[in-house]
Amino acid sequence: MSVSWYVRLFKFLIVFAVVGGIAGGVYLWRNHADAAPSRISYTAFVDKVSAGEIVRVRLEGDSITAEAKGGGSFQLYRPSDADLSKLLLDRHVEFTSTPAEAKIRWFELGFILVLLVPLVFIMKRMAVFGRSKAKRIDGARTNTLFTDVAGAEEAKGELMETVDFLKDPFRFSRLGGKMPTGVLLVGPPGTGKTLLARAVAGEAGVPFFSMSGSEFVEMYVGVGASRVRDLFAQAKKAAPCIIFIDELDAVGRRRDSGGNGASDERDQTLNQLLVEMDGFTVTSGIVVIAATNRPEVLDPALLRPGRFDRQVVVGSPDIKGREEILKVHARNVPLAPDVDLHLVARGTPGFSGADLANVVNEAAILAARANKPLVEMTDLDMARDKVMMGVEKKSMVLSEKSKLSTAYHEAGHVMVARLVPGCDPVHKVSIVPRGRALGVTVQIPEEDIHCYTKEMLVAHIKVLMGGRAAEELVFSTTTTGAGNDLARATDVARKMVSEWGMSEAFGPVAFGHQDPASGEGGRKSFSDATAVEIDTEIRSIVTGAYSEVRDLLLAHMDSLKLLVSELLTHETLGSSEIDELLQPAFALEAQSPHYAKP
Template identity: 55%
Template structure:
């Protein structure tokens, strides 16, 4: 079932070279800098810099010389030191230093005096001549007097050039060292560029490391049919001879189609994880660059890498970035994207699946792909990864719940039933939001209440309890939501009511939520008509109670119009227009394909469509008006309960409808937690047509087709 150890080791060790940090270049650059600094130090510090504590200025040197204290012998000469590297010149020698302890003993000390021979030459010569003449006079006087000759030193300046052989050598070779270092650094960068910045034609496909983050079918839930369909690829990669024995050929390419967040990329990684083969991943947008021909070159390089690492999987995410219809660009010209697509078509025709290279692509826009890409021999199979059903949602929740700490009474089945239309990514977000909510509440585990709150936050937004609403606005919102709720309870073909709230959440000031008992894939005409009546409930309740209306029904009107128009134009539910589809036709024009949308019906038919849509909505409005007027006392009771408790469950609404009051009232709402940093509340402007003023159905109704 699994490969033998040598083959498995070989497959795991196959890795494409990736650009690494240029440590050699950095070390070379640092070494060059140190050599340059060393050369300067040798030429400066050792090349004639005087030592501190020895320096005498020129007047002090002159006085010492006239006093006869300068020692000038063969062993201790007076030197004129010059440094060609720095240009410094100074006198260096010994002088007799008087004792500081008060005795007559004296010591010898070294001195250094800075001079400039070019300007002080005559001055130095005169000083030496004066000192030597003074010494000669003293000797003559002593000789004439018959006394012993005193110890006197005639001054003779001995030139000395102070040089450092190593410093000079390095300073001479410094330009050559710098040039060689720069050449090696540029050469190293060019080698790096062969794998990095300058390798425009190389594929940017990344090799997934199966050792660290291996994904299998156990990590994929909610798409059992898709897993069964791609299991053939796993069996082929494990045992190709099983299919070759009967003459069958595995599909060259598999196209994963589905809405965003349904797990197409995860499913592709699971195929590679189950088969234990190299997995190359690349996005469709990684092919095209600013240079012409780069995309086609990368396509060819990608297939070459696949053949070298066969058997393997190549996954192209968002293939619609390069696989769109050809000939519909601006002006109908041949652009870079089409050249990349042509290269991909040729490469998919040029290799055989017996080599063990399988292409998997993912897109959520299969309608825009070029037909040549979808023909047999290229992407032979399309696998639909659809939104999960109620059972699949529960499985997905359980997969993600393994990473968090759930309480024993957490009901994932209830959460899955309350999340119709959620994708796998949204369900993962629900679990994550529930974990964050439980952490904020300092709980030890995640319960059903946190899961439901997280679901409401993901779908409708977070509660905005801090939103400053006046009592009049709260009352208006309460009657609006009560109008929706009472119609859901009284109409026959509606789903069970789940929750009613007047707490602002997301863009709405209040929400009425109902949940279907099971997933629905078809909607009957009676259900759609009742949904239209429910959509009218908020506006009708406002008109009955206040004899005035607000803009809070904007979302209700938009949703009701969409349902009614679909019933007339798409679903054939109008007796006057019959079983005919009235929509838009797509054509091809010069500028762009998406601009060519024309109606396939006349102006007279358009007028009839508008009349039918208005008739459906007017009938729904009149029916809602009749029901709410008849049950005005129940409307008042629900609205007052909402003003008191802010949020009511479906069971509370049933109690009000049956008994006129709530038998088991919910807990009183807790005041909102103040923010850590108080901020001034901005002045509220009059509500216009923003989404914030929408109430009821727009964000709070589940299961109504748009």
């Protein structure tokens, strides 16, 4: 429930208390007014009537109110006396008679209404709780098509069958085939899973119901199941249509066999979803598309045939896909002639569609700040660095000692990357602080790499060790700046030994196990003695690479110092500037009798 609802309820309760207080006050006042006359016995009343001292009588149920001659009134309880009316008539006493119910009927009715209003309000609110929060977009208003989705050609090809099914369900059923009505989109965040679902609705021209998995579950038990029923009831009325459930793992997580009360609401919601999907027919015209980046935690009942039996993997785009995505997002952005989107795509390995959209948007913002008429290549380059490494901290002033140490650290990375075979080319090096780093070295592979060799991984470890080795050679000490490099290098070495079978001591053996359902890794499946050997092998790989890097930098110390000098002067160097600087230096060093060939 939102805060605004609680505010409205609080205001209503205040009004209810005021109205109830007024009604109670009126009731007490009337009772007090009625109790004002003096009370006498029935015998005394009859005597006064017989003596002619009473001029007017009001009979109200069991109550008698009498007015005496000369003023004054009396009140008493009326017994079951049939002769009272005759006595009053005989003495010519004016009297009226009113049933007791008529006196308080309106007050009781008002009091009941005051009680019913909040009850009706609460019941109405509970009914709203059970309604689906799905956002509906009609087919005519869905402007997203497959042409708006780039970098996911295989996924679009699989989803085209779903589009054909929505357009003509009987085409698939006339030969006895059953088109899958549950499609699960699996992939990392930002890869365009929601966009693909909207594109399916746009291509088919059908209504699109969108809802997040977390919107089903509430604090009240049963609300989630009610929302599932309401969502599918709406979809059946609008069929053919698409139901899209984002972040399915929020409601479809594997059920707890222990019967934990905390998960009862989620389990009931999941059970209702399973029931609704099981009731589909081929001609119902409803397709359920769900998205998740954690398929391993989903309940197996969701993935069985008849439910989400078709899984479409939406992964990070390759270099061609990234270029197409950049073209889509740059449609409405005026680009300068020098912009090369292929070069931008090459410099963004591992970026998702959302990341690339952010790069284009940041570039447009940077160009607008500089009052440029067009977005230039430098803007895209700066935007990529901002998304990848964070904002430049130009206001952060480093001491000369820290600046020199950072320059040697980054130059060490660059030198090792240039000298060790199998390393990715260096695109840029900078000693301007960004994010939490005092400097950065950017390497961009010439092509997307999907499978790494042992030599490539060892080369990567050596590049990571280059910064610390340079600092130690020059200053005879080390700093905390290499902490992240050491952690990454150790992690790569650990995976080489325990997961990828790249250790000479163990051979093709994998150690350890991770439970995908719980997400808890590192369950020990080896002895303590083996654990010691694993740690020893990891240490051997890292320290061996570090020793080689020290020797390599020591043999090219002149080039290292030259690179540091240029970094201190310009702070940032590009790949062409690094090549222009180091190629002649390498040639001169190669002629030296003390040169050690890498």
